[in-house]
Amino acid sequence: MKLGVFITLTLSCQNNNQMNEKFEWGETISCPPGYPVDVYRGGLQSVDGGFTSLYLGTHSGIEGWGSEGRSMSDGKKTVPNHLHVIWLSYAEDCFYEVDTDIDYEKMVKLFKQGYYTPSSSASRPEPFKEKYNRIIVGFAPGGTVVVWLAGVGRQIEIGSYQGKKATIPQDQIDQLDYPIKNIFDPEYRKNILKNPGIVPKEIQEENKTQPIPFGLWDSYRKKYNWKASFKLPDNGISKKIIFYYYNGEREILFGQSEINKYVDIPSELKWNNLKKPPIPKELKISWLNNNILYVGEIAFNEKEIFSAFEEVFREHPEGKAELIIRVNNAQDDASILLSGNGKEIWIKDSVIEIFDTSKY
Incomplete structure (x- = not known):
């Protein structure tokens, strides 16, 4: 049998096996x-x-x-x-x-x-x-x-x-x-x-x-070069972040405490990995501060968040931006800022809830 024919048959068998894989x-x-x-x-x-x-x-x-x-x-x-x-x-x-x-x-x-x-x-x-x-x-x-x-x-x-x-x-x-x-x-x-x-x-x-x-x-389905940035009071360190996007996608990302403990976490699953996701609909973050676990939930206003992204990326569609979530010292509220491409837009109409899990 000629080598070319053998390779063709081998690849064909591999393709058939893949098609039948369950x-x-x-x-x-x-x-x-x-x-x-x-x-x-x-x-x-x-x-x-x-x-x-x-x-x-x-x-x-x-x-x-x-x-x-x-x-x-x-x-x-x-x-x-x-x-x-x-x-x-x-x-x-x-x-x-x-x-x-x-x-x-x-x-x-x-x-x-x-x-x-x-x-x-x-x-x-x-x-x-x-x-x-x-x-x-x-x-x-x-x-x-x-x-x-x-x-x-x-x-x-x-x-x-x-x-x-x-x-x-x-x-x-x-x-x-x-x-x-x-x-x-x-x-x-x-x-x-x-x-x-x-x-x-x-x-x-x-x-x-x-x-x-x-x-x-x-x-x-439109996507932008952006990532979230979390400013936590005292010695707060993120544990887990969940994103729900308007396009129907969702993902759980590893926070900094997990990244520090487990070095083999794939880069695409790390909270600070800059990629090109769609616009967020909701996000949830948990963080540790003085051995207390806090959980924050943010539901964005659709018109406001879309308008902000469109404004920040209007002149620089391939630029980069950060969605900065800054938790206050009392750890019961947060401010949200979309910053990038020379522009800063405050996100004011979101629904924000923060829980101290030690109280439940």
């Missing part, structure tokens, strides 16, 4: 609050013929864009490389279809790597390995589709895709059985949007006066 995961769908969806048909497809349906019932999205819904088929399966779904957008009263390849190689790499996360156990303080176990497919108005890979405390965007409006032939509808046939009933669709368990009353009222913000969920 990981533990379950499927779920997501949508933004106020914009419920129902998958009519379709799901995730694998090269080996595997298929995982995304027909999972009505999803409300109450928990937020990127949040998980129900799952029907947790187990060891091959990784999908294709997405083909037809879904109903209740708020738009129309169907969309997406038929696209998805980033198989990226998902396989992440499934194999897993990730480290800080421990919350006093008896086992060492960082421990977690595995990704969810593939989430999000559907937003305008036909926006996003795929995430998620695990405990971590969610990574795999890709964004664009669906097209679809029409379901009447003869196909006539052959359907209930309950799936319900989604073709105009009264049923209206009742879904009036159901406070699916669309909360306050969102129903907002949607009456505001148009659907098409393109909003694509804008969430």
Whole structure:
């Protein structure tokens, strides 16, 4: 056998083995609050013929864009490389279809790597390995589709895709059985949007006066060169930082006390690693001060935080910035400043809560 043929066959075998490799995961769908969806048909497809349906019932999205819904088929399966779904957008009263390849190689790499996360156990303080176990497919108005890979405390965007409006032939509808046939009933669709368990009353009222913000969920995906900086009083030292981003991603990062203790923590999991994340929606930080553990939580005002980032990076889109969180001496409040590219903008409308855990 010639060497070239042997190499080709070897690579082919390796590729086939990778395509057949299985990981533990379950499927779920997501949508933004106020914009419920129902998958009519379709799901995730694998090269080996595997298929995982995304027909999972009505999803409300109450928990937020990127949040998980129900799952029907947790187990060891091959990784999908294709997405083909037809879904109903209740708020738009129309169907969309997406038929696209998805980033198989990226998902396989992440499934194999897993990730480290800080421990919350006093008896086992060492960082421990977690595995990704969810593939989430999000559907937003305008036909926006996003795929995430998620695990405990971590969610990574795999890709964004664009669906097209679809029409379901009447003869196909006539052959359907209930309950799936319900989604073709105009009264049923209206009742879904009036159901406070699916669309909360306050969102129903907002949607009456505001148009659907098409393109909003694509804008969430914009990323900037920034990092957070924490100014803690006395001898305070950060332990763990959790970021929730508007684009649906989230991550747990190791604080300085953990970095000092465990030298092998990957750089991308360190709190002070400058990278290019999206805009934060919420962050949580825990820190130690005189052997007392404090926990701070910040929920950003969407209009304010987006406006601040746009202003700081307007003239220097590839510049760098710091989001500086300075905790006061009483350790019951904090100030927030976005600084970079010659500009400083105070973030004043966030909801800030700080807890002294020794009191609970």
